[in-house]
Amino acid sequence: MEADQLRFILQELRFSAVLPVEGLGRLAEESTVRRVAAGEVVFRDGSTNNNLYLIRSGRLALEMNVPGRGAVRILTLGAGEMVGWSALLGQGKMTAGAIAIEDSDVVVASADRLRELCEADRDFGFLLMRQMADALSKRLVATRLQLLDLFADAPSLIPTQQAD
Amino acid sequence: MSDGYASRMPTPEAAARPWQTHTVAIRDVRREVEGVSTYDLAFLDDTVREAYRFAPGQFNMLYLPGAGEIAISVSDDPRNTEAYGHTIRVAGNVTRTLAGLGVGETLGLRGPFGTSWPLSECIGRDVVIVCGGIGLAPLRPAICTLLQDRQQFGRLNLLYGARSSDTLLFEREYDDWSRQGMDVQTTVDRSSPGWLGNVGVVTLLLDQLPSFDPHNTVLMCCGPEVMMKFTVMAALNSGLSEQQIWVSMERNMQCAVGLCGHCQLGPTFICKDGPVFRYDKIAPFIDVEGL
Amino acid sequence: MATATEMGTNERFLTEAAFARIFEVLESQGFTVVGPTIDQEAIVYDRIRSVDDLPRGWTDEQAPGQYRLQRRDDEALFGYVVGPHSWKRFLFPPQATVSKADKTETGWQFQAVEPEPAKFAFLGVRACELAAIRVQDRVFMPGPYVDPIYQQRRDNALLIAVNCTQAARTCFCTSMETGPKCTSGYDLALTEIANGFIIEAATAEGAEILSALESDDASIQQRQAGQTARQQAVDQIERRMDTTDIRDLFLSNLEHPRWDDVASRCLSCTNCTMVCPTCFCSSVEEVSDLTGDHVERQRQWDSCFNVDFSYMNGGNVRDNTRSRYRQWLTHKLASWIDQFGSSGCVGCGRCITWCPVGIDLTEEVAAIRGDAT
Ligand SMILES: Cc1cc2nc3c(=O)[nH]c(=O)nc-3n(C[C@H](O)[C@H](O)[C@H](O)COP(=O)(O)OP(=O)(O)OC[C@H]3O[C@@H](n4cnc5c(N)ncnc54)[C@H](O)[C@@H]3O)c2cc1C
Ligand code: SF4
Numbered sequence: 048m049e050a051d052q053l054r055f056i057l058q059e060l061r062f063s064a065v066l067p068v069e070g071l072g073r074l075a076e077e078s079t080v081r082r083v084a085a086g087e088v089v090f091r092d093g094s095t096n097n098n099l100y101l102i103r104s105g106r107l108a109l110e111m112n113v114p115g116r117g118a119v120r121i122l123t124l125g126a127g128e129m130v131g132w133s134a135l136l137g138q139g140k141m142t143a144g145a146i147a148i149e150d151s152d153v154v155v156a157s158a159d160r161l162r163e164l165c166e167a168d169r170d171f172g173f174l175l176m177r178q179m180a181d182a183l184s185k186r187l188v189a190t191r192l193q194l195l196d197l198f199a200d201a202p203s204l205i206p207t208q209q210a211d
Numbered sequence: 212m213s214d215g216y217a218s219r220m221p222t223p224e225a226a227a228r229p230w231q232t233h234t235v236a237i238r239d240v241r242r243e244v245e246g247v248s249t250y251d252l253a254f255l256d257d258t259v260r261e262a263y264r265f266a267p268g269q270f271n272m273l274y275l276p277g278a279g280e281i282a283i284s285v286s287d288d289p290r291n292t293e294a295y296g297h298t299i300r301v302a303g304n305v306t307r308t309l310a311g312l313g314v315g316e317t318l319g320l321r322g323p324f325g326t327s328w329p330l331s332e333c334i335g336r337d338v339v340i341v342c343g344g345i346g347l348a349p350l351r352p353a354i355c356t357l358l359q360d361r362q363q364f365g366r367l368n369l370l371y372g373a374r375s376s377d378t379l380l381f382e383r384e385y386d387d388w389s390r391q392g393m394d395v396q397t398t399v400d401r402s403s404p405g406w407l408g409n410v411g412v413v414t415l416l417l418d419q420l421p422s423f424d425p426h427n428t429v430l431m432c433c434g435p436e437v438m439m440k441f442t443v444m445a446a447l448n449s450g451l452s453e454q455q456i457w458v459s460m461e462r463n464m465q466c467a468v469g470l471c472g473h474c475q476l477g478p479t480f481i482c483k484d485g486p487v488f489r490y491d492k493i494a495p496f497i498d499v500e501g502l
Numbered sequence: 503m504a505t506a507t508e509m510g511t512n513e514r515f516l517t518e519a520a521f522a523r524i525f526e527v528l529e530s531q532g533f534t535v536v537g538p539t540i541d542q543e544a545i546v547y548d549r550i551r552s553v554d555d556l557p558r559g560w561t562d563e564q565a566p567g568q569y570r571l572q573r574r575d576d577e578a579l580f581g582y583v584v585g586p587h588s589w590k591r592f593l594f595p596p597q598a599t600v601s602k603a604d605k606t607e608t609g610w611q612f613q614a615v616e617p618e619p620a621k622f623a624f625l626g627v628r629a630c631e632l633a634a635i636r637v638q639d640r641v642f643m644p645g646p647y648v649d650p651i652y653q654q655r656r657d658n659a660l661l662i663a664v665n666c667t668q669a670a671r672t673c674f675c676t677s678m679e680t681g682p683k684c685t686s687g688y689d690l691a692l693t694e695i696a697n698g699f700i701i702e703a704a705t706a707e708g709a710e711i712l713s714a715l716e717s718d719d720a721s722i723q724q725r726q727a728g729q730t731a732r733q734q735a736v737d738q739i740e741r742r743m744d745t746t747d748i749r750d751l752f753l754s755n756l757e758h759p760r761w762d763d764v765a766s767r768c769l770s771c772t773n774c775t776m777v778c779p780t781c782f783c784s785s786v787e788e789v790s791d792l793t794g795d796h797v798e799r800q801r802q803w804d805s806c807f808n809v810d811f812s813y814m815n816g817g818n819v820r821d822n823t824r825s826r827y828r829q830w831l832t833h834k835l836a837s838w839i840d841q842f843g844s845s846g847c848v849g850c851g852r853c854i855t856w857c858p859v860g861i862d863l864t865e866e867v868a869a870i871r872g873d874a875t
Contacts, residue, residue: 221647226647229647229649229650232614234609236609276603277797302815317608317610461814462814463812463813465786466786469647470784471785472783473785475833475837478836478837499757501824502756502828
C-alpha cells in the first residue's frame with residue numbers, strides 16, 4: 048500500500064487522528080496493513096514481539112494464559128484502538144496474547160522504528176506517548192471496574208484500592 | 212406527540228391518598244436470567260386499570276404484606292396497558308418472597324412515581340443508551356418507545372454491559388431491536404468459552420463508539436452508581452455536556468412521594484426529583500462519599 | 503384615656519380567672535386542648551384540662567446538654583421556654599397506621615387508613631414553634647402528594663400562641679428571624695403580665711374564642727407591660743448563628759475537616775432529630791397478626807442518625823457518623839432551602855439542650871464558617 052494511502056488511514060483512526068500529519072507521514076512509511084482472519088493469532092501471551100498494532104477494522108481480543116483454564120479473554124478491542132503496547136514500552140515480551148475474533152485489518156508499525164521516530168521528533172513523541180497513556184489509563188480504569196465486580200449478587204469483597 | 216412522553220403526575224385522588232395500594236395479580240412470570248424474573252402485573256379493579264399510565268423510567272412501589280414494600284421500575288412497553296412487566300432481581304427479603312409467588316397470586320402496587328427518561332428531548336437527536344446489569348430494565352420502556360417512533364430520532368445506540376454472557380437481560384429481543392433500527396452492542400466483564408462478543412466494561416464501548424454526533428446526542432444511563440460515574444466521565448470526554456446526560460438513581464425509599472426523607476441526595480429527593488436526573492442537577496453531589 | 507381599639511390595635515386584657523375559662527370554651531367547641539405540663543422533670547406537651555395542669559411557678563434552665571426545672575419566685579403560668587416536646591408529635595404523630603392489608607378469597611385487599619378526625623387546640627405555642635409548624639406545612643402539604651394525617655390535623659388545629667417573656671441560653675430565634683415575638687400563623691396570641699394576659703385574635707376562629715371570654719380593652723399600661731415583658735426575652739437572647747449565604751457555605755464545604763471533628767463527639771443517638779420540631783423523617787414497618795392474613799403498615803419517626811436509614815441491599819450509604827451528622831446539619835440549614843424555600847432550623851435550641859454531649863450547631867456553623875474553603 049502506498050505511504051500516502053496509509054497516512055490517510057492513520058488520520059482516520061481514533062488513536063492516531065490527533066497526531067501531526069507530518070509525523071504520521073513518516074509513521075506511514077514505516078508501517079504496513081495486514082489482514083488477520085478470524086481466529087488468527089496476532090501475537091501470543093509471553094512471546095517477544097516488535098510491533099505496535101492499530102486496528103483499522105474488525106475486532107481483536109486480548110487473552111491471558113492461565114494454567115488449567117487456558118486462554119482467558121480479558122478485553123476486546125475494536126477499530127481505532129491500539130494493541131501491543133509492550134512492544135513499545137516494555138522489553139517486547141507481551142503481557143497478553145491478541146487474537147482476531149473477526150476478520151480484521153490492522154496497521155502494523157515496528158516498535159524500534161517508532162522509538163527512533165519519537166527520539167528524532169520529540170514533539171511527535173510526546174503526542175504519541177500521550178495517546179498511549181490515554182489508552183492505557185482507560186484500560187486501567189476499565190480493569191478496576193471489572194475488579195469491583197459491580198454486577199455480582201453480593202457486593203464483592205475484593206479490595207478496591209489498587210496502586211496507580 | 213412530545214407531551215405523550217412526559218412523566219405521569221398523580222391524579223388528585225392518588226395525591227390525597229399516597230398510601231393507597233391497589234391489588235395486582237401476577238399474570239405471567241418469565242425467568243430472564245439466574246436470579247432475575249419479569250412479573251406481569253395486572254390491576255384487578257377496572258377503574259384503577261383504566262386510570263393507570265406510566266412514562267418510561269417511572270417506578271412503582273410493590274407491596275408484599277408482611278414482607279415489605281420495594282421500588283421497582285416498570286420494564287414494559289408503555290403501549291401495554293393490560294399488564295405491566297416488572298423485571299426484578301432477587302436481592303433480599305421482599306424480592307425473595309416475591310420469587311416464591313406464582314401466576315394468579317396477588318400483591319399491592321402504588322404508583323407510578325418519579326421522573327421519566329427525556330424522550331421529547333431525543334426528538335431529532337442521536338440517542339446513546341448505556342446500561343449495566345439490571346439497569347437495562349428501567350430503560351426497556353424507553354427503548355420500546357424510541358423504536359415505536361423510530362423516524363423521530365437520529366442514530367440509536369444501545370451499549371449494555373453485564374457480568375457474563377449468561378446474565379444479559381432480554382437477549383431474545385436484541386435482534387428485533389437491531390432490525391427496528393437500534394445498534395445493539397453488548398459486553399461482559401467475564402468471558403466464558405464460546406462467547407465471541409465483547410469483553411470489558413461498558414465504558415470502553417462508549418470510548419469506541421464510532422457513529423454519534425456529540426453535539427446532538429442525548430445519553431441515558433442506568434446501572435450501578437460507580438458504573439454510571441465512569442460512563443459520565445467517558446461521555447464528557449467524548450464531548451457531551453452534563454446537560455445531555457441523564458442517569459437513573461437509587462436510594463432507600465419508604466414512601467416514594469417525598470415525605471419520608473430517606474432517599475435524599477444533597478438537595479434532591481430521588482423519589483420525586485428523580486429517579487431520572489439530568490446529570491448537571493446531581494453532579495455536585497454524586498461524587499461526595501456518603502452524602 | 504384612649505382605648506386600645508381606638509388606637510388601632512386589638513389587644514385586650516384577660517384576668518387569670520377569665521383566662522382559666524378558655525379550657526371550657528375550647529372543649530365546648532370540640533377541641534382537645536394540648537399544652538405544657540410537667541412530666542418526669544421536664545415541661546412536655548400533653549392533653550391538659552385546666553390551668554392547674556400548667557407548670558405554674560416553674561421555669562426551665564437550659565444549656566448545651568443540660569435541662570433543669572426550677573421554681574420561679576412568682577406564679578407565672580408560661581414562665582419557661584420550650585422543652586423536649588414540640589407540636590409535631592400531634593400533627594405528625596410518632597406512630598401511625600397508614601394502610602391495612604387483608605387476605606381474602608380473591609387475594610389481598612388494601613385500604614389506606616383514613617386519618618382519625620382530631621381537633622386540637624394547641625395552647626402555648628411559641629414564636630419559633632409557629633415557624634416550625636410553617637416549615638412542616640411546606641413539607642407535608644403543598645403536594646403533589648400530601649400527608650393525609652398531617653393535613654387533617656393541621657386544618658382543624660387552633661393555635662394559641664404565647665409570646666416568650668424570657669429566653670433560655672440555648673435560644674437563637676432572633677438569628678433565624680422566627681421570634682421571640684409571635685407575628686403570624688396563630689389564631690390567638692397571649693403575653694403574660696402581672697395578674698393576667700394581653701390577648702390578641704388574628705383569625706375569626708380566634709376572635710370567636712376570645713368573644714366567649716370576659717376581656718377588657720387593654721390599657722396603655724397593660725400594653726406597655728406586655729411590651730416590656732416581650733422585650734425582656736429579646737434582651738436575654740445571647741446565642742447567635744450567622745446565616746449569611748449559609749446554603750452555599752454548607753454545600754461547598756461537604757468535605758470540611760470539621761465534620762470529622764464533630765463526628766468524634768456525636769454519639770449518633772438521634773436525640774437531636776427527635777426533639778427537632780421540623781425533622782420529618784419516617785419509616786414504615788409491617789405489623790401482622792398471627793395468621794399473617796391481616797397486616798398493618800405502621801409509620802414511625804425515623805432519624806438520619808440511624809445506621810440503616812440509608813440501607814440499600816449491600817450496605818448503608820451513610821455508614822459513619824461523619825456522613826450522618828453532615829446529612830443532618832446540611833439538610834437542616836442548607837438543602838432544606840432548595841427543597842422547601844426556607845431554613846429547616848427555627849432557632850429553638852432543642853438540639854443543643856438535648857444532645858447528651860452538648861453539641862451546639864451554632865458552634866459548628868461558626869467553625870465551618872471560620873475557615874471555610
Ligand atoms: C427507583 C428505583 C427503581 C428500582 N428498580 C428496580 C428494578 O426495576 N428491578 C430491580 O430488581 N430492582 C430495582 N430497584 C432496587 C430494588 O428496590 C431493591 O433491590 C429492593 O428494594 C431490595 O429489596 P429486598 O427486600 O429484597 O432486599 P433487602 O436487602 O432485604 O432490603 C430490605 C429493604 O431495604 C430497602 N432497600 C433495599 N435495597 C434497596 C434499593 N436498592 N433501593 C431502594 N430501597 C432498597 C427496601 O425497603 C427493602 O425492602 C429499584 C430501586 C429504586 C430506588
Ligand atoms: S448531635 Fe448530639 S443529639 Fe444529635 S445524634 Fe449526635 S450526640 Fe445525639
